[in-house]
Amino acid sequence: MKYLMIAALLAVEGNPALADPTVDPAMVRACFDGAKGTHPDCIGDAANACQSQPDGDTTLGISSCLQGEAQVWDDILNAQYKGVRADLLEQGGTPLADQLLDAQRAWIAFRDADCGLVYSVWADGSIRTVVASSCYLDKTAQRALELRDLGSME
Template identity: 35%
Template sequence: MMQPQLDCEDPVTQLDMNICSRQEFEVADKALNEQWSKVAAHKKSNDESALKNGVKGGYFEILLKSQRAWIAFKDRHCDAVADAYRGGSIRPLIYNDCRTNLTKQRTDQLQKMIEPN
């Protein structure tokens, strides 16, 4: 038996909203990963150029540390935001919305590391 297609433009139940919010986060996370690949390659290129000029690089290492810190922040922050709804059926929606919003912001921040304006 086929499952009915979920309409995320107009979800009806809380479960539908939770599922749609998870899907929205997955789209944002994919965009973040694509941007990460671009900025990581850019920083690695900066490291190579620096080494050729006899200067210490470290651009990628700093980026990697900042990304790991950001991931930890995002996860803990969104846990804290959603914690007010602990035990409630809306908690996954609040958690996913928080992660989606922060992920979109981070994607924008990473893009600006390559294209400042």
């Protein structure tokens, strides 16, 4: 999946005729901060706003915007994971923290396999990068919110 994201980004960067639309990280963080559950309607809003920029409405632009928002969510996810892991180390020691590590590794494998499947299903169409990027964005954002909620259970 990371290869897919890198290839799409390189395609945009490698073509000087295309602008490089960008995602507003503050918009994503506001979504995270205001989310009441793990499936808020604001997931994807930053990517949608990005698509209104020059060349943001092309297939490559849409993919770039989705991947840009997914990267911000991934940064949030990593921060949430580190916080929850530190809390679990204090609360239950290494076995509990290691269980989180195992769960996170399994989740990453699932996300990548599931979004890879979506990409393969659409392999004959140019939409494949868009649907796979959307899958990656949705799953990453939802996991960041799940980890936030796991950390608040203590």
